Amino acid sequence: VRVKLGLQREAAKLKISFADDGCGVTDAELSRLFDSFYRTDPARTNVAKGSGLGLAIVKQIVSGLQGEIWAQQTAGGGLTICIVLPIVEGSV
Numbered sequence: 020v021r022v023k024l025g026l027q028r029e030a031a032k033l034k035i036s037f038a039d040d041g042c043g044v045t046d047a048e049l050s051r052l053f054d055s056f057y058r059t060d061p062a063r064t065n066v067a068k069g070s071g072l073g074l075a076i077v078k079q080i081v082s083g084l085q086g087e088i089w090a091q092q093t094a095g096g097g098l099t100i101c102i103v104l105p106i107v108e109g110s111v
Contacts, residue, residue, distance in 0.1 A: 020097075031106050038099040043092055052090045053078040074100075 025036040044052065055075040074090075081088040086104040093099045 028106070029103070032103050033106055035102045035104070036099055038093045038097060040093065040095065040097040043096055043098050044090075046092075049090055049092070053088070077102075 020039050020041040023036075023038045025034070025038065027034045027036075053074045055072060078088050081102055081104070084104055086102060088100065088102045091099050091101065
């Protein structure tokens with residue numbers, strides 16, 4: 020799997036994207052990726068391999084920074100996570 024990182028300034032905001040070319044997720048799973056304890060693979064019941072909290076925690080952090088986060092299908096297959104954060108005056 021390859022991961023592509025993107026950075027793009029959009030007016031007073033910075034868009035960060037993480038796109039992979041893996042197997043992706045279904046549209047139904049896409050809307051639940053940021054739910055606490057949600058896992059796309061129902062066979063993954065071993066908490067030692069992850070708790071399903073990662074993206075939920077990231078969403079809380081991004082929201083606390085007045086930003087937005089979402090997931091979308093990567094063109095050609097895979098998953099893209101997009102984060103948009105406000106640029107603080109004088110920081111860039």
